[in-house]
Amino acid sequence: MKVQYFKDYGSMSAKAAEIVAGEIKAKENMVLGLPTGSTPLGMYSKLIEMNKAGKVDFSKITTFNLDEYYPIKRDNSQSYYKFMHDNFFDSININQKSINIPNGEAPDANAECMEYEKKIEKAGGIDLMVIGLGPNGHIGFNEPDSFLLPNTHVTGLTEATKEANKRFFASINDVPSKALTMGMGSILKAKKILLIISGESKREAVKQLLKGEITTKLPVSFVHLHRDAAVLCDIEV
Ligand code: F6R
Numbered sequence: 001m002k003v004q005y006f007k008d009y010g011s012m013s014a015k016a017a018e019i020v021a022g023e024i025k026a027k028e029n030m031v032l033g034l035p036t037g038s039t040p041l042g043m044y045s046k047l048i049e050m051n052k053a054g055k056v057d058f059s060k061i062t063t064f065n066l067d068e069y070y071p072i073k074r075d076n077s078q079s080y081y082k083f084m085h086d087n088f089f090d091s092i093n094i095n096q097k098s099i100n101i102p103n104g105e106a107p108d109a110n111a112e113c114m115e116y117e118k119k120i121e122k123a124g125g126i127d128l129m130v131i132g133l134g135p136n137g138h139i140g141f142n143e144p145d146s147f148l149l150p151n152t153h154v155t156g157l158t159e160a161t162k163e164a165n166k167r168f169f170a171s172i173n174d175v176p177s178k179a180l181t182m183g184m185g186s187i188l189k190a191k192k193i194l195l196i197i198s199g200e201s202k203r204e205a206v207k208q209l210l211k212g213e214i215t216t217k218l219p220v221s222f223v224h225l226h227r228d229a230a231v232l233c234d235i236e237v
Contacts, residue, residue, distance in 0.1 A: 013042025033129035072104035102180035129190035137218035141181035150185030
């Protein structure tokens with residue numbers, strides 16, 4: 001795991017965008033895994049700029065988002081579906097049919113998760129998986145626990161994650177109690193991982209991560225097991 005520190009959020013986001021664009025240049029029909037949240041917003045803006053300037057072409061890539069609240073309507077202002085379209089997909093030249101996001105409207109959540117995992121396999125697996133980090137060490141909605149799950153699954157949100165995400169909702173009671181998320185295996189099977197970390201609230205989780213111990217109490221620590229994982233961080237720990 002290679003960790004690179006950046007003096008600010010802007011330079012970290014520019015580097016993340018450069019890495020994503022580099023992977024697409026190397027393989028125009030690559031499969032890209034993507035997160036939502038505040039951290040990737042700068043990277044998405046940069047990639048949009050690069051796309052408009054003709055420096056990166058998204059027309060042949062396929063994307064898989066990490067997660068989605070459940071249940072949630074696509075047009076809910078807080079759905080990850082809407083987030084991704086508003087902040088990225090609607091502003092780039094991606095083929096809308098190549099976008100995959102777990103369906104928060106699916107009548108059968110477990111069936112949706114199994115289907116999602118199959119779709120990733122059918123696409124040939126993920127070439128580059130971009131992930132963010134929760135203050136409690138979660139990745140996707142794989143929350144600290146006594147065990148973690150390998151495949152895409154339905155999960156309950158911890159109080160800590162509800163607390164961290166309530167800023168986007170009218171109140172904590174409006175944060176959905178469940179989510180559909182790629183599992184640890186879905187993430188770790190990606191050929192490359194790019195972990196982007198921003199903000200003071202992540203300091204403790206980064207400190208724990210850098211100890212090098214692997215524990216289900218800190219899901220991100222499993223990234224240590226990956227052969228090709230890069231970490232970009234805008235806080236020096
Ligand atoms: C989002 C996701 C989450 C976030 C994490 C950090 O799709 O899977 O694990 O990456 O909660 O969120 P921000 O970037 O808002 O601090």
